[in-house]
Amino acid sequence: MLLVHSVESIRAAEEEAFARTEAGELMERASDALATSLLRDLGHTDGTTLLVLAGPGNNGGDALWAGARLAGRGVRVWVHAVVPGRVHPAGWAACTEAGATSVDLEGAISLMGRVDRIVDGVFGIGGHPGLTGEGLRLAEAAERSGTPVTSVDLPSGLAADGAAAHPSFRAERTVTFGSAKACQVLQPAAERCGEIDVVDIGLHWEAIGELGAPILRQWEAADVAARWPVPTCRSDKYSRGVVGVDAGSATYPGAGVLVAYGAAYAGTGMIRSLGAAEVARATLAAIPSVVTAPGRVQAWVVGSGWGDRHDGAIRLAEILDQEVPVLIDADGLRHVPDVTLSPEHLLTPHAGELARLLQVSRAEVEEDPLGHIHRAADLFGATVLLKGATQYVATPWERTVDVAVPGPGWTAQAGSGDTLSGVCGSLLAAGLPAAEAAVCGASLQALTAAAEPPLPPHALAQRFGVTLRGLLGDR
Numbered sequence: 001m002l003l004v005h006s007v008e009s010i011r012a013a014e015e016e017a018f019a020r021t022e023a024g025e026l027m028e029r030a031s032d033a034l035a036t037s038l039l040r041d042l043g044h045t046d047g048t049t050l051l052v053l054a055g056p057g058n059n060g061g062d063a064l065w066a067g068a069r070l071a072g073r074g075v076r077v078w079v080h081a082v083v084p085g086r087v088h089p090a091g092w093a094a095c096t097e098a099g100a101t102s103v104d105l106e107g108a109i110s111l112m113g114r115v116d117r118i119v120d121g122v123f124g125i126g127g128h129p130g131l132t133g134e135g136l137r138l139a140e141a142a143e144r145s146g147t148p149v150t151s152v153d154l155p156s157g158l159a160a161d162g163a164a165a166h167p168s169f170r171a172e173r174t175v176t177f178g179s180a181k182a183c184q185v186l187q188p189a190a191e192r193c194g195e196i197d198v199v200d201i202g203l204h205w206e207a208i209g210e211l212g213a214p215i216l217r218q219w220e221a222a223d224v225a226a227r228w229p230v231p232t233c234r235s236d237k238y239s240r241g242v243v244g245v246d247a248g249s250a251t252y253p254g255a256g257v258l259v260a261y262g263a264a265y266a267g268t269g270m271i272r273s274l275g276a277a278e279v280a281r282a283t284l285a286a287i288p289s290v291v292t293a294p295g296r297v298q299a300w301v302v303g304s305g306w307g308d309r310h311d312g313a314i315r316l317a318e319i320l321d322q323e324v325p326v327l328i329d330a331d332g333l334r335h336v337p338d339v340t341l342s343p344e345h346l347l348t349p350h351a352g353e354l355a356r357l358l359q360v361s362r363a364e365v366e367e368d369p370l371g372h373i374h375r376a377a378d379l380f381g382a383t384v385l386l387k388g389a390t391q392y393v394a395t396p397w398e399r400t401v402d403v404a405v406p407g408p409g410w411t412a413q414a415g416s417g418d419t420l421s422g423v424c425g426s427l428l429a430a431g432l433p434a435a436e437a438a439v440c441g442a443s444l445q446a447l448t449a450a451a452e453p454p455l456p457p458h459a460l461a462q463r464f465g466v467t468l469r470g471l472l473g474d475r
């Protein structure tokens with residue numbers, strides 16, 4: 001699991017560390033790790049070449065000290081001070097004394113495409129979002145040249161705490177210090193960061209109180225495998241969980257069928273299709289193991305494909321009265337402001353639905369997904385899965401938001417949300433807490449989409465078992 005801290009937290013942890021370390025020690029750790037990474041990527045020192053772009057702050061300092069180490073090891077190094085007259089003085093002196101050659105802007109640009117690697121040490125966590133002027137020219141020339149770029153802490157131009165792809169460098173690798181940054185896991189910014197190496201520079205998160213908690217936890221496949229409920233020799237359909245589905249309608253019968261596909265192929269114990277009669281018939285025809293008679297239900301999936309069902313509010317209230325976990329999707333979300341919810345209830349809006357729930361514009365949600373998902377979770381008291389290119393899960397009153405394993409854009413199609421509801425419903429029925437059910441469900445869909453050719457949602461669901469076999473091995 002990749003933990004992400006905010007700039008505010010990193011600055012606080014940095015202050016705490018400065019107080020108990022020698023001057024320059026943190027930068028030494030950072031630049032040592034950067035130099036090691038560069039050496040690994042260069043492969044050897046003999047005859048290899050490096051262009052260091054150094055900005056006015058400590059990010060430039062890291063780059064310069066790493067350049068000094070490599071120059072000292074025989075790498076041919078050129079160095080350019082991006083803001084003339086404003087450069088980390090000790091780093092500059094060390095780098096040039098070790099043999100690096102200073103070049104001006106045109107010199108730096110002409111070296112691109114001819115050196116083995118470029119070090120982007122222009123701006124780090126102190127950078128203003130969006131490069132302009134000389135910084136932008138350098139970033140564009142570097143990208144055009146095709147020479148691999150190692151960004152120091154983050155690609156210069158990105159806002160560390162944000163998801164936006166501001167004009168910035170495009171890195172093949174980002175060597176980042178103390179903690180991953182939000183821009184390295186949130187799209188579209190993340191795709192500008194390349195491979196992420198997180199370097200432990202000895203920050204003590206526990207020493208800074210509440211600020212020490214990460215703002216994001218980026219889940220990885222192994223985390224999903226560790227939480228996935230695996231049946232044992234004592235399992236039966238009830239211990240694996242019964243999902244009740246009231247989704248779909250005469251207008252949208254497919255939504256109910258797709259929810260059942262998701263639950264069935266994620267390995268639920270039993271599905272009861274208890275919505276509109278035509279949905280139950282269509283579901284039974286597609287999946288013969290589905291039961292259409294009422295009975296014990298351990299978690300509900302409601303709302304997908306309801307359309308403008310006139311009794312939706314009453315039906316939702318009845319289901320909430322049963323006091324089992326409930327996933328509320330799509331048209332069911334319209335009734336959320338009228339009911340009382342708790343963290344075991346899972347809301348699964350996309351950005352447009354979240355915007356409607358919070359009475360803001362979709363653009364506002366897309367600009368600040370983290371702020372809005374926190375607001376919704378706290379306001380309604382329920383767990384929220386925000387669906388989209390990055391899938392976030394917030395638990396009410398908790399600072400840390402979970403981010404599902406990312407997947408390709410192929411799942412952006414009608415019906416994907418319905419099968420996802422089914423997967424999450426099966427995990428709720430198996431007893432996973434709502435946040436874990438949401439992040440594991442979204443991750444299973446993403447991992448499957450990444451491994452398969454483009455498939456419609458019901459066919460993708462049929463491949464869930466292959467992904468699970470790969471994740472869980474012999475368990």
Ligand SMILES: NC(=O)C1=CN([C@@H]2O[C@H](COP(=O)(O)OP(=O)(O)OC[C@H]3O[C@@H](n4cnc5c(N)ncnc54)[C@H](OP(=O)(O)O)[C@@H]3O)[C@@H](O)[C@H]2O)[C@@H](O)CC1
Binds near residue numbers: 201
């Ligand atoms: N955290 C840690 O524990 C450790 C952190 N370390 C390293 O320190 C880095 C943070 O260093 P930092 O605070 O000096 O900020 P950094 O990003 O280098 O630049 C700030 C300067 O740039 C300027 N400036 C900004 N944007 C601009 C623009 N668009 N165009 C023009 N100017 C612009 C800005 O100007 P101002 O805001 O003052 O107007 C200011 O002068 C961090 O990312 C990591 O690499 C490690 O050494 C080890 C431990």
Ligand SMILES: [K+]
Binds near residue numbers: 121122154156
């Ligand atoms: K940088």
